[in-house]
Amino acid sequence: MTAPKPSALPAYIAVTAAYWAFMLSDGALRMLVLLAFHERGFSPVQLAYLFLLYELAGVITNLSAGWLAARFGLTRTLYAGLILQVGALLALTALDPAWSIGASVAYVMAVQGASGVAKDLAKMSSKSAVKLLAPEGAGLLKWVSWLTGSKNAVKGLGFLLGAGLLALYGYNTALLGMAAILALILVALLFFMPDGLPKGNKATKFSTVISRDKNINRLSAARVFLFGARDVWFVVGIPVYFYAVLSDGSDESRRAAFFMIGTFMAVWIILYGAVQAMAPRILRKGANDLGRLSASARQWALALVPIPALLAITVSTAGAPAPWLTVTLVLGLLVFGAIFAVNSALHSYLILAFSKSERVSQDVGFYYMANAAGRLLGTGLSGLAYQWGGVEACLMVASGLLALSAVAANRLNRSKA
Incomplete structure (x- = not known):
């Protein structure tokens, strides 16, 4: 794999290491919140609400993050993401179990919104840095695939970490531990971050974030439906379905269910990341x-x-949960994850290939705005579909969204590319 220029390598390593740490905490937080509040009696729709503002914040952040990075520099947007995530983790420890479900939902939605801003600032900064630091052509495809794949493998470990911390240490202790680790990483970056990333241009106008490139707009549309199709079953449907199947309500079965759900989510994301890394x-x-x-x-x-x-047809015809059905769902979704990973890696390469170096942060921000819009769409539909028709409804909606993604991808201008 062709390496970045020696002068760019320290910056590339620093950005990648910070991004890995961030994604580990992001995956852990997602699993912590989902399982902890499912235990507190939140319905599937209420669980989806907890992540809606997180995803909506991602849409808004990505639309503006490209402009912020172009104006103030990629290093500052990375720092801002880490600071916000530490604050969000600490804020979640202030939740009072005595609050009503309505008040709890509103509070966690707001904090998750801040976490969504943090995650997308870090992601946009890291992906833009790859375009600027890595070699072009086939080398760019390899470095993008490697960064994205390794990030998702780390995030997958975060899912397992979050479930394990919840089972072993409880909600607040897990959050405080993750906040402390991220704060240490932030301090290390402030002292040791090398030069190599753009410092920003304060003359950059906000209007530049809107892409006028048809290929970028069409690819962004395909991304909306692709990630909507994943999150419509991933966010609420499958975790809640597996919890109902694996737990009988006792403390021992609850802990076992946490570990099994966390393990599945982790394995799915790690497989997804591994295949992304192999995409070239x-x-x-x-x-x-x-x-x-x-x-x-x-x-x-x-x-x-x-x-x-x-x-979905298999679940519907089975009639009731059974061990063979659970195994079938696990294997089928792992196959889905492998093919999904190639789609995602291909998109991640195409957006950088289509982008011009002078406006890469704006184009990447616009594209990841579409990514966040897809997750927002999928998250909302996940709770609604599961409430309406169970996990089979989530899966059927996913199939329809994938068909729309294929239609949007078919409109990419190949001759221009």
Whole structure:
């Protein structure tokens, strides 16, 4: 794999290390909040509400983060993300169990909104840095795939970490521990972050965040539906379904359910990250051909469409939960994750390939705004679909969203690419 220039390598390592730490805490926090509040009696729709502002904040943040980075510099936006995440973790410890469900939902939504801003500031900063620090062409595809894949593997470990910390140490202790670790990383970065990232240009106007490139807009539309299709079952449907199947209400079965759900979510994300890292080899035939990679985006989206539909039919015909059904869902969703990972890695490469170096932070911010919009769509639909028709409804909605993603990807202008 072609390395960045030696002068850029320290900055690349620093950005990657900070991003890994951030994603570990982000995955852990997501699992902590989901399982802790499901235990407190929140309905599937209320659980979805806890993440809605988190995703909405991501939409707004990504729309403005590209401008913020272009104006104030990528290093400052990375620092801001870490500071906000530490604050969000500490704020969640202030939640009083005596509050009503309505007050708890409102408070956690607000704090999750701040966490959503933090995550997307860090992600936009890191992905933009890759475009500026890594080599072009096939080398760019490899470095993007590696960063994205390793990030998702770390986030997958975060899901397992969050479930384990909740089971072993409880809600508040887990949050305080994660806040302390992130604060130490922030202090280390403040002292040791090398030069190498753009410092910003205060003359940059906010209007530049809106992309006028048709390829970027079409790719962003495909991203909305792709991530909506994942989160419609991932956020609420599958964790709540597995908790109902695996726990009988006793303390021992609850702890076991936490670990099993956390393990599944972690394995899914780690597999997703591992396949993303291998995407250049999977896409080897067209790794140096931007037009061919643009054309393959539709094919990879279509390959996903039947998987959730077949799983939904299986759940519906089974009639009741059973061990074989749980195993089928796990295996089917792991296959989904592998194909989904190639789609995601391909998109992540295409957005950087289509972007111009002089406005990379704006284009990447706009694209990840679409990514966050997809997660927002999927999160809202996850609670509603599960409340209406269980996990099979979540899976059928996912299949429909994937078909829309394929339609949007099919409109990429391959001759221009």
